[in-house]
Amino acid sequence: MSTISLTDVDVRVRDRVRRQLDWDPEVDASAIGVAAKSGVVTLTGYIDTYAAKLAAERAVKRVRGVKGVANDLEVRLKIGRTDADIARDAVRALELRGTIPETIQVAVHDGHVTLTGRAGWVYQARHAEKAVRHVKGVRGIFNHIEVAGGVAARDVRHRIVEALHRNADLDARHVAIDVFGDVALLTGSVPTWQQRETAERAAASAPGITCVRNEILVEPVEPVDEIC
Numbered sequence: 724m725s726t727i728s729l730t731d732v733d734v735r736v737r738d739r740v741r742r743q744l745d746w747d748p749e750v751d752a753s754a755i756g757v758a759a760k761s762g763v764v765t766l767t768g769y770i771d772t773y774a775a776k777l778a779a780e781r782a783v784k785r786v787r788g789v790k791g792v793a794n795d796l797e798v799r800l801k802i803g804r805t806d807a808d809i810a811r812d813a814v815r816a817l818e819l820r821g822t823i824p825e826t827i828q829v830a831v832h833d834g835h836v837t838l839t840g841r842a843g844w845v846y847q848a849r850h851a852e853k854a855v856r857h858v859k860g861v862r863g864i865f866n867h868i869e870v871a872g873g874v875a876a877r878d879v880r881h882r883i884v885e886a887l888h889r890n891a892d893l894d895a896r897h898v899a900i901d902v903f904g905d906v907a908l909l910t911g912s913v914p915t916w917q918q919r920e921t922a923e924r925a926a927a928s929a930p931g932i933t934c935v936r937n938e939i940l941v942e943p944v945e946p947v948d949e950i951c
Contacts, residue, residue: 762790804860
């Protein structure tokens with residue numbers, strides 16, 4: 724993308740993202756390239772761990788004006804590890820998490836971890852993914868854990884609405900919730916990516932919900948003047 728095609732807003736977002744990446748202690752931004760177009764930020768280049776790749780993405784989502792992120796960072800390990808070593812450490816990481824059921828299984832190929840099995844709650848599947856992302860040598864994760872559907876609470880939609888509106892990190896006035904069986908559908912808009920993810924986590928914690936479809940749009944508020 725040529726510099727000429729960038730708008731003033733694109734340049735401001737790109738520069739904010741670069742500063743945020745440089746500021747974040749979890750990210751080595753020395754080999755990261757940043758591009759921004761219409762609120763969508765693309766990260767390219769290299770990073771040394773999968774956890775750092777996700778940390779870079781989280782850092783970008785905290786920046787005002789970001790509507791979407793394309794994380795094209797490639798994980799290049801400083802020290803190579805065998806798939807067997809990674810699998811052993813991943814299994815141990817799952818065992819150390821008391822919230823993760825023993826039915827979860829691990830497979831590793833070329834540094835990419837695949838999680839399978841069944842869990843009773845959405846949060847358990849997510850905790851499993853979080854547990855293995857910090858294992859040394861992991862280059863990517865495929866989470867294929869199935870969430871077993873139970874009997875959804877009759878007032879599950881009301882519970883989700885209450886959870887969203889009492890969350891101090893979320894302005895839920897423009898978020899709508901619909902429940903279809905064991906699936907929660909979130910629509911509407913929020914000003915930041917953090918609020919979008921907060922809404923999704925709240926819905927995923929509801930009893931009987933096995934899947935969350937998050938269709939909330941990120942619509943940043945009008946930018947204020949930069950601090951000198």
